[in-house]
Amino acid sequence: MLSILRNNVLTLFFIIVLAISFTTDAYSQYLINLMLVYVVVAQGLNLILGFAGMFAFAHGAFMAIGAYVSALLMNTLGVPYLIALPMAGLAAAFVGCVIGIPAIRVSGLYLAMVTIGVSEIVQWVLRHWKPVTGGTDGMLVASPTFFGVEFSDDFQSFYVIFVVCALMTVLAQFVIRSRLGRAFVAIREGEIAAQSSGINVARTKVFAFAISAFYAGIGGSLFSLTQHYINPENFNLYQTIMQFCMVIVGGSASLIGPFIGAVILTWLPELLRNAQAFQEIGFGLLLIVFVIFMPRGLAGLLISRNILPRERFSRAARLRKKPEASTSVVVERP
Amino acid sequence: MNPLLKVEGLTVRFGGLTAVDDASLAIAPGQIRGLIGPNGAGKTTLFNAISGLAPIAAGSLHLSGVDVTSFSAPQRAAQGIRRTFQTVQLVQSLTVYENLLFGLHSVARDPFTAFVVGGHAQRTNVDADRILAEVLEYLGMSDLQDRVVETLTIADQRYVEIGRALVARPKLLMLDEPTAGLSPAQLERLDDLIAKLPADWDVSILLVEHVIPLVVKLCDRITVLDRGRVIAEGTGSEIENDPVVQKAYLGERLDA
Ligand SMILES: Nc1ncnc2c1ncn2[C@@H]1O[C@H](COP(=O)(O)OP(=O)(O)O)[C@@H](O)[C@H]1O
């Protein structure tokens, strides 16, 4: 029984979320919705950051593209949400490709700088392209309608967000078990060996950008449903850092990690609402503590304690001692 | 017989240094070719040039008659050129099984993934589990498949690298000093393996090896590289008695 639960943690998560939302009040429902949005976004960031090992910091911007594209399609063209949502994802993925193609020339810190630059450019466009984006005033987001029924309040939009979140979760599982996911891990661990195994590193990286931006775009569109109103502030660097926090705290390169991260970082600020100062430095502290003491995040901890099952390609906790039995000393020749 | 690999006039330059200088060699199907030469002779660089990791300044490369000179490293891997590394290049924190999975890339299932990650889509429905089980069994590593690589001995890590190449059923397998750091017993076991690879896997082998008697025993023919140039080629006994080779080695290793 316990092992069934242990192997189906994510299914359990969705069942619990569904059960809670039948009994909850409007504000908690709003937070649950927000949490599910972050699950989507964090899963996307985890694909590029955790699995492919690329320091991309433009996910607030990708989210913005998704949010604005779906809002504009619905508001101005009356496009149904069923079409506006995938368009939001595809628009973000397209921008992800456009940014990815030049950005993959650099990696590590430089990639982080380039992508932060991109975020700032997107911010600037959102603020200054007033006729389209409404500038700093932001814009209202129409409620989605499915088959004539409007999904306007938090209880109703929950169903939309819940279903999309579940689908995106299935997609992430599929990606990671596919050759593509394997290629992500391979390029993270060493481009030379990856190339020699037949992996096209450049294309794999561009695709990591595209697919994680797709997640951010879908997440951005869902986010706009929870807010009913969007403005550039929603998608600034703080947004990106919070997502980064979710992946690191939850556990990068783990399929369960983003869930843990999204749950904690959605509810923690609520618990600390009376301690505003702590809330602000909280993220920073959390990041520092985890990066230094628990780089595999909570999922990594739970896996190494055998509470969660080991996932394919999730890095094993590093061993302290190498039981190297070889008698001869390895001397590297040039 | 048509050579499996034909290297003609291959040249690799690093700035002012010509690491591989107008090197030519041809390997027949099923052949084990030794590649020897003093440190810094350019053996690893020649490997890199053949596998697409080092830029080729001049010369050409044919695999089974196909000109692969302009192919990228992943394209050449997909064509069947696979290798191991002088310094083991495995993902130390992942299991043996997962490391072998990386080798399967060029047998991508569908055109879409083939486009993204590289490879070719001819082979469909590859049963990864079956292929990996077969290779692990062959290497005598079935019981190690779930071990994390960093817990393995260097000898076993070198087997995993060979396995990662074999899962793709390569045409050419290049082994860069696979015996470095091995104990005499481990060395003997690896020799036996290399000797039977061509017959069992229908593969040609290019082997860089420092222990000369071992190369002479294993290889059908030997190519000698010195300062980037091919200074001799022939059978084991021809090479051992070649004065040019002895001069390049200053007699030191050939006495062993
Ligand atoms: N990436 C590189 N950049 C510059 N010089 C290199 C590079 N790789 C190899 N070399 C040089 O090329 C020469 C041949 O090296 P290498 O192929 O590693 O020799 P071997 O494997 O025969 O010991 C050496 O002088 C080495 O310093």
Ligand SMILES: [Mg+2]
């Ligand atoms: Mg070398």
